[in-house]
Every structure is written in C-alpha cells, then in structure tokens.
Amino acid sequence: MTASNTKGLISVRDLGVTFGHGTNEVKAVRGVSFDVAQGESFGIVGESGSGKSTVLRAICGLAPTSAGTITFQGEALKAPRQPAFYRDVQMVFQDPYASLHPRHTIDKVLSEPLAIHGLDDPEGRVERALEDVGLGQGFRFRFPHQLSGGQRQRVAIARALILEPQVLLLDEPTSALDASIQAEVLNLLDALRHKRGLTYVLVSHDLAVVAHMCERLVVMQHGREVEELTRSALQHHEATQEYTRNLLVASEGFKAKGTST
C-alpha cells in the first residue's frame, strides 16, 4: 500500500466527460469531485442518465476524461492506463448477461486475466476464486448460458477479484437481478470486502442498496454533483438539497409498500 495519505486512495477532481463533437456534444459529467479512502465503501447515487456510471467508466479508463484529474495512490492517471493499474482496480458490470463472453467457459473467463498478467498457479487460483464467491468446482467448465443471472454475477465478481485488486468498481451490480438474488450478491460483496479489506466504489440508483453498502455517498443529477452525505446523515434525513430529499422520499415510499421490517 503506497497511498501517501489515508484521505484519498482515489481522488477525483472537477471531472468532466464529454461525448461527441459539435451539435452532437453531450456533457455526461460536469465538474464532479470526491475522494475515496483506503478500505472505504463509497456510493454514487442518481437517476438514469445522471452520469454516475460514466464517472465509474472514466476512473477505469473506458470513458474519455475531457476535464479534471483522477488520482490513484497519489498519482494522476494517464490514458491509456498501464497494465499494472488493472491489477489494482477492477470493475463489475451491471448486466451479468452481457458481461461474460458467450463462447468462453467459466474456466477460460477466470484464467485469461491470470495469463495476461503472468500470475503463477492458475489452476489453484481459479479454484479458489470460485470457492470465494460461493460457486463449486462443478461450475468451472460450464458456459455462461448454463448459469443463472445470480451465478453469472458471481462469476463476474470472481473475475474482478482474481487479480487481487485493492479497488472494486461496482456498476449497479444487482439491478439486473431478482430481489432475492440481490440480497445474496450484496451480502457476498460485503463479506468479501471485510475479508480482503477492499475499497468499493458502488454506483446505484437504489438508495437502499447504497445505504446498506456504503459509508459515504455522493448524489448526482444531470452530470453534476448535488451533495455528499454520510450514511448516518442519510439515515437521519439530514439531506440539505431538495433533490436528495425527494430521492429519499421516493425510496422510503417504495420501502413502506414493499418490505415492512
């Protein structure tokens, strides 16, 4: 761990992401800043099109940064990212039906990153990775179409963890899953974080998920940052912005109807 200060393992400053040129120009993200500390779980909340996923994609280099800087371990990230960066930062995608190659077995999916980075003992690592996410060895040589959505997402998590990264970027990891499976996957992610001391950046439109998973969060709307909150502030309804309060009311209303605990 070479983080110079505990304050910012990842530090995003005035991030801007612009797609297209001229009249087709879309400013997906405008001036977003936040810090994620080592071992922390940080949430980004917003409605569809608020630019929350784009922030995540900008961190890992899938979206172009047009303004501002992203710092990881005290160093500004350059495009394209160095291979070493991917050993520290990995991502889990939203849709497990789209994030696994349809013609590759689970074994191939998990061994490929090991081959790319030339890690030793690939057999053992693949076996352990499957155990860690609660899938048995019976899944190893299956194809994705032989798995359910929840099992696929577990494979995706195993793939992200197999390089033993410090940071996991989670892009709505449960929104494509059934409600019962959602809880399973969230609990798995929580357990893995505590076991391995991982840092999470979680993107979700679901305040309940973020409140369950994250200690701090930022609320986004129309590509802008609305406000930053801690979990306790969220639970005590201490939001200062109108938009956040509306979001809270909306999620509470859903909760009252759905699960009365």
Add this chain to the structure above:
Amino acid sequence: MSAGVSRRDWLLSEQPASRRQAKLGQAYRTWVQLRRNKLAMVGLGIVLVLVLAAIFADVIAPYDPLSGGDLRTARLLPPSWAHLMGTDDQARDIFSRIVHGSRLTLMVVAMVAVIATPIGLAVGTTAGYFGGWVDTVLMRITDIFLAFPRLILALAFVAALGPGIENAIIAIAITSWPPYARLARAETLTIRNADYIDAIRLQGAGSGRIIWGHVVPLCMSSVIVRVTLDMAGIILTAAGLGFLGLGAQPPQPEWGAMIASGRRFIIDFWWVATMPGIAIFVVSLGFNLLGDGLRDVLDPKAAQ
C-alpha cells in the same frame, strides 16, 4: 468415465469436469441440432462423397484419367456398363476423369477457404475493432476489390500470372475475401462495445488478444456459413476459368475444362459436356444445402 455413464450423457453433462469435455459437449450439441435438418444431411453426404472420391480416386476410377483407350474404336462412346459416363474425344473414360477431377475441385475449394477466410477475418475484425482511419483505409481497399466483377479480376490475375490451377486458386482467393471482411467487420461493430469486451480490456488485455481470442470466435460462425455457401460460387468460378482455358490445363481432368472440351460435340455427343456439368451441379448443391443447415445451427439470428 465410469462404466454406468453412457458416452451421450458424458457429452451432454451440465457439469463438465474438464476443458475437453466442455468443448466436445458443445460440439455434440451443435451436431445433434444439425442432424435434425434432413437437407443439411443430404448436403453433408454429398460433400463427404466428394471427399471420399478424392481420397480413393485411384481405387474407384476404372480407367486412367489422362490417357485414353484405342482412338479408333473407343472415342466418344455413349454411356454403357463398360464406360458409365461414356468416353470423350480422346477415348478417355469420363467417369474416371470426373472421379479424379474431384481432387482438383476439392483442392480449389480447400485452398480458397484456407487463404481467403483468414484474410477476410483479419481485415474485417481489425477494421471493425479499431475504427477510425484504420477502418477507413481497410474498408476502402475492400471496396476496391469488391467493385471488380469476380471472374474478370480472376481473369486479370491469371493473365498476369499465367494459366494453371495454382494461379487460378490464388486468383479466386484474392477475389473472394472482401465479402468475408465486410461480414466480419459488421459483426465486430456489434461486438466491440459489449460489456464482455470492456471487461477483458479492463483485465489489461492487448488489442491482439482481444481481436483473436474474443472477437474472432464470435465472427467465426457467420463467416463459416458464408464460406460454405460461397463454395458453390468458388467451384463455378474455378470451372469457369477452366472453361476459358485459364484454369487447369489439359490433360488435367478439371470439370470446367472438361465441359469446354465437350462443347464442340454437344449436339451429337451430349454426355461429354453434360456429365461434368452434373458433377458441378451436384457438388455446388451439396455445399449450398450444408451451408443453409449450418446457418440455422450456428447463426440463431438468421434462423428466426
């Protein structure tokens, strides 16, 4: 494999125990699906007969394909039990020539597939994956090749390189890759922004690994289908070059060249030109039927 488990169950296992079992199981499922299609099986049968005829040509053919019998008594005999398809103007047994000609046909088909498919795949996936100026340059080159009529371009190549079956193969291969490049590019464009490609990019994979290991396997099935369907056209082009005297040279028993030599007596001795024509027709049909069946199995989009 334990004694109680049949081979079929082993292949269809939902929990394969090894890489090999997973691969074989997948191949077996495809085969079972293909087997349901009767016409594809007919096509596969024709192709298999062609392959067997090519391998065992020496055993099957009753006469020498190159040197004929007595020129005074055995020329242009009609089909009979002694000469199943009759004899030509050099007193050679046409059936023997067609059986030996299957070797040339198969060689043309195989060589063109081996040369043109990788070129098309490489150009198409590279253009599609990188986009931008790489795409522009590669696809404009492809367009130039596509703009020429195939036979005319093949003619030009043969004229430049000299007639002969090898040069005909090169000429056909050079003119047949552009459609595969187009197809592979179109497939790549739909694949390249998929999450699983982003995922492998995030694992730190280079462009070469992504294109070869992740994009090509997904383009493969539609390209295989297209190549199989094109086989008929390739055989016809080879026959056409042979007919024009620019492909296989006499006395090689190439089917197109045989039609050309039979053309002179087509009114009085119909079998000389007709028999190789039937052979070309049957083999082309076989590849087309097989290609249709493969498309239904390998390309679920087209089947719907």
